[in-house]
Amino acid sequence: MIQKKIAIIGTVGLPAKYGGFETLTEYLTKHLTDSFDVTVYCSSFFYPKKLKSHNNAQLKYIPLNANGVQSILYDIISIFNALFYADVLLILGVSGCVVLPFIKLISNKVIIVNIDGLEWKRAKWGKAAKIFLKFSERVAVTYADRVVSDNKVIQDYVKYVYNINSELIAYGADHTKKEALSSGVVSEYPFLAKKYAFKVCRIEPENNIYLILHSFSEHPSLDIVVIGNWNNSNYGKEMKLKFNNFENIHLLDPIYDQNILNQIRSNCYFYVHGHSAGGTNPSLVEAMYLELPIITYGINYNLETTANKAKYFNNKNELLKIVSNIKQEELNEIAKDMKNVANNVYTWKVVSAGYANLFLLNSK
Structure with missing residues (x-):
C-alpha cells in the first residue's frame, strides 16, 4: 500500500528544541512515520548542522527565520514547496x-x-x-479542509465566529517523567533544598509574570523558581531587575537539559501557571502529567485544560490567599486529579491518533 505523503509546516524544525509545535512534531513523527511518509520543514537559521532525517521523517531546510516577521515568508515558501509532492499539508499556525x-x-x-x-x-x-494575524486566522479557517483546535474554548470560538466545526486535538505530555533531585543539581541550585513553587514559560506580559512575582515578593516565607527567557525582551529584563533581589525569588535562564528541568519541576511544592492567552498550553499539561498540584490563572482555557479541578486565581490578592492558606492534603488531591486528567487526555498516543485520522480524510 502506498503511504500518504504528509508535509508538516510552521515549526522551527527537528530535533525539537524550541516550543510546543516543535514538541508536537517530534512526537507525531515518532508515532506516525510507520504509517505515513512525513516531511518536516526546518529553519536553517536554527539548525547549522543539517540532518537528512529524524524519527524516520525527511527534513527540508528553508534559509529563513521561523519566528518573527520572516515566519510569514518561511511558511509560504514551505507551502509552495510541499505542493510538488505532498498529499496532505499540516500547517501549524496561521x-x-x-x-x-x-x-x-x-x-x-x-x-x-x-x-x-x-x-x-x-x-x-x-x-x-x-490585524494581520486576525486576517490570517479568518483565511486559514475559511480555506483549510480541516481546522484543528487544541482546546474546547478555541473549538467553541471557531464555531461561534466562523460557523465551522473544528477537530479538538490537544497536546501530549507523557514524554515527561518524574525525577528525584540529584545532589549535583542541588549543589548548583542550593535553594532547591527548601520548599518552592515553580513556573516555566516565555517571559511575556500575558503570562502574568508581574502578578505572580509581585505576589511572592509579599510572601517571603515561600520560595518560587521561575525559568524563562529573561534577556530576550525589555519586559523580561525589567522583571528580572525588579524582582531578582528578593531572597525567596529565583529567576533562572532557560534550561535545555530535560533531565535537570524535570528534576526541578518534579520536586516543587506546587506549579504556578499564569498564561492568560492561547489554548492548551504544553507546559501546563506537562505539569499535570508529572502529578504536580496546579495553581493557575483562572481564564477559560486553563479551566478547560485542567477540567476545573485545579486551584484558580485572577489577581494578586487571590493568589496570595491561596498560597497563604492551602494545605498539603488539598495539594495532594489536586495532584491526583491532574494526573488522572492527563492520563486520559494528554498522551501522544491519543494526539497522534487524532492527526492520523485527519490525514486519511479526503478534502472537503
Whole structure:
C-alpha cells in the first residue's frame, strides 16, 4: 500500500528544541512515520548542522527565520514547496495561511491548519501585527479542509465566529517523567533544598509574570523558581531587575537539559501557571502529567485544560490567599486529579491518533 505523503509546516524544525509545535512534531513523527511518509520543514537559521532525517521523517531546510516577521515568508515558501509532492499539508499556525485562497485555486491537496489559539490576542503584538494575524486566522479557517483546535474554548470560538466545526486535538505530555533531585543539581541550585513553587514559560506580559512575582515578593516565607527567557525582551529584563533581589525569588535562564528541568519541576511544592492567552498550553499539561498540584490563572482555557479541578486565581490578592492558606492534603488531591486528567487526555498516543485520522480524510 502506498503511504500518504504528509508535509508538516510552521515549526522551527527537528530535533525539537524550541516550543510546543516543535514538541508536537517530534512526537507525531515518532508515532506516525510507520504509517505515513512525513516531511518536516526546518529553519536553517536554527539548525547549522543539517540532518537528512529524524524519527524516520525527511527534513527540508528553508534559509529563513521561523519566528518573527520572516515566519510569514518561511511558511509560504514551505507551502509552495510541499505542493510538488505532498498529499496532505499540516500547517501549524496561521501566519502563512494568507496564500491559501490561491493554493485552493491551483491545487486539490488536503490542507489541515492548527490555528494555535487566538494568536492575534497576544499582548506582545502591535496593532498592525494583530490585524494581520486576525486576517490570517479568518483565511486559514475559511480555506483549510480541516481546522484543528487544541482546546474546547478555541473549538467553541471557531464555531461561534466562523460557523465551522473544528477537530479538538490537544497536546501530549507523557514524554515527561518524574525525577528525584540529584545532589549535583542541588549543589548548583542550593535553594532547591527548601520548599518552592515553580513556573516555566516565555517571559511575556500575558503570562502574568508581574502578578505572580509581585505576589511572592509579599510572601517571603515561600520560595518560587521561575525559568524563562529573561534577556530576550525589555519586559523580561525589567522583571528580572525588579524582582531578582528578593531572597525567596529565583529567576533562572532557560534550561535545555530535560533531565535537570524535570528534576526541578518534579520536586516543587506546587506549579504556578499564569498564561492568560492561547489554548492548551504544553507546559501546563506537562505539569499535570508529572502529578504536580496546579495553581493557575483562572481564564477559560486553563479551566478547560485542567477540567476545573485545579486551584484558580485572577489577581494578586487571590493568589496570595491561596498560597497563604492551602494545605498539603488539598495539594495532594489536586495532584491526583491532574494526573488522572492527563492520563486520559494528554498522551501522544491519543494526539497522534487524532492527526492520523485527519490525514486519511479526503478534502472537503
